[in-house]
Amino acid sequence: MTQTLAEPVQVATARSVRLIYFAWVRERVGLSEEEVALPASAETVLDVVRWLKTRDEGYAAAFADEKLIRAALDRVHAKPGTRLGNAREIAFFPPMTGG
Amino acid sequence: MTQTLAEPVQVATARSVRLIYFAWVRERVGLSEEEVALPASAETVLDVVRWLKTRDEGYAAAFADEKLIRAALDRVHAKPGTRLGNAREIAFFPPMTGG
Amino acid sequence: MVPDIPRDSVVGTDVITPTIRIQRENFDLATEVAALSAGRRDIGAVVSFTGLCRDEGGTLRALELEHYPGMAEAEIARVAIEAATRWPLTGLTAIHRFGLVEPGEQIVLVIATSTHRRAAFEAADFMMDYLKTRAPFWKREHLADGTTGGWVEAKQEDDDAALRWS
């Protein structure tokens, strides 16, 4: 397979998405939700987590233990490796304790 | 093991018990219950079934398929080989269909 | 002041006394659930099973439930005590009707309560499997065309289900 000559168009455009936080992730981040411009390099859920950790100490504390972070893309469960696609809403939360 | 010299005392005494019938066993026998004198040779549940079959055509029909007969001794489930002991009430019925 | 003893510690050691009823009259699910849970703060899970009479596609007018009065309550109590011994229950109720029951009406009720859901689910499931195969009840069909149908035959699948617990 050869690389196509045309570069993907989104390379230079930072994507704007809504991030939503629940339970102790929300408490540590200090926000319920926010609109952010994702770096173009963020392609998966895990990429977003790792980028958020660099923002400040609150995010770093919220996302310190990556194994405890669950995520949803546009309100559907996603795994760390799930690609963001065209998701407009990304939610992060601890393991669920309903029922 | 040698046989004791004294003969068992109950040999000559026919035991009197109450027999109770349910569902299609009751219908085929034509009775809900009866008091009978069991022959001294009847030592197990199956012995009673085989003796009853000899009494008339109704009993013969009720107990024709021995695998479909369930029994209880003094209101506790019993197997064909269960010994009668001192049971005063012996019930016969089809497989149960409660619930 | 007498100090409160946490209820959990009591539940763990005492075996509860099941409620068993064999009756002609109907029963009420909400009333029976309330009897097990009202005023308590140590119950986490309530599982109920209600068995209803089906009309079998319109062919059935009623089920006639015959039972062995002397044995039915004792046998269900035996099974209930076994359930209460196997699972850490806070309450257990089993009610079975006899007589004529019409489609849509209730036949049998089992309620199991516990601190945790798995015990409540399994105990209720176990109770129903044993009620089906060991409680001395027999069903006869009364058909919509006015005739009396046969006695309902026991199902192999019910025997198999009961074997799951042994």
Next chain:
Amino acid sequence: MVPDIPRDSVVGTDVITPTIRIQRENFDLATEVAALSAGRRDIGAVVSFTGLCRDEGGTLRALELEHYPGMAEAEIARVAIEAATRWPLTGLTAIHRFGLVEPGEQIVLVIATSTHRRAAFEAADFMMDYLKTRAPFWKREHLADGTTGGWVEAKQEDDDAALRWS
């Protein structure tokens, strides 16, 4: 006269529409059971699970239930549709509360109805396992001493229970 179509034949082919509610208010078991079964003559089994708030030996004053409003109903509906596809159900209801719930109060309700008991038991059990591990709800403890305790941690046993169905 239009001939009656036996209900069983309809049930076998159509997948039912589950009732899903996420609400702050309490719910009533009897009302919800009646909504699934009133006027029907084709239901043989009704299994209900009610989850209640426990006082944890007197240490808990209340549970605070946080949820993801946009996702909770959609996720429970997804699981309910899967249950209705796997088992031949005649009805399925799932209600989950949010907000502050005190010991003894109801938190969650699942009701599954079917012609046969195994389907109703398994579907209700399945729904609860998935509600525990996939519905976006989080519980925080408010303690009897007036302080706010921590967030309840997810249990490995709940994940293990959910894996039984895959």
